[in-house]
Amino acid sequence: MGAFDVVMLGIGAIIGAGIFATIGTAVAGDLMRPGADPSLIVSFVITGIACGFTALCYAEFASIVP
Numbered sequence: 475m476g477a478f479d480v481v482m483l484g485i486g487a488i489i490g491a492g493i494f495a496t497i498g499t500a501v502a503g504d505l506m507r508p509g510a511d512p513s514l515i516v517s518f519v520i521t522g523i524a525c526g527f528t529a530l531c532y533a534e535f536a537s538i539v540p
Contacts, residue, residue, distance in 0.1 A: 484529070484532055485529075488525055488528050488529055488532065489525060493521070500514055500517075501514060
């Protein structure tokens with residue numbers, strides 16, 4: 475595996491597939507909850523920042539382990 479493959483594997487592990495499965499439910503809502511209008515974008519920004527911090531933790535751990 476090359477460096478690009480390892481980076482893509484790390485991104486896939488950090489983000490996961492749950493973000494893609496919950497977008498439709500968050501926008502449309504359901505019987506108990508209304509849909510999230512503009513606040514959905516704010517939550518994606520917050521999630522992106524959290525994923526960035528997680529990526530930095532992974533990078534620090536990878537630099538420590540030989």
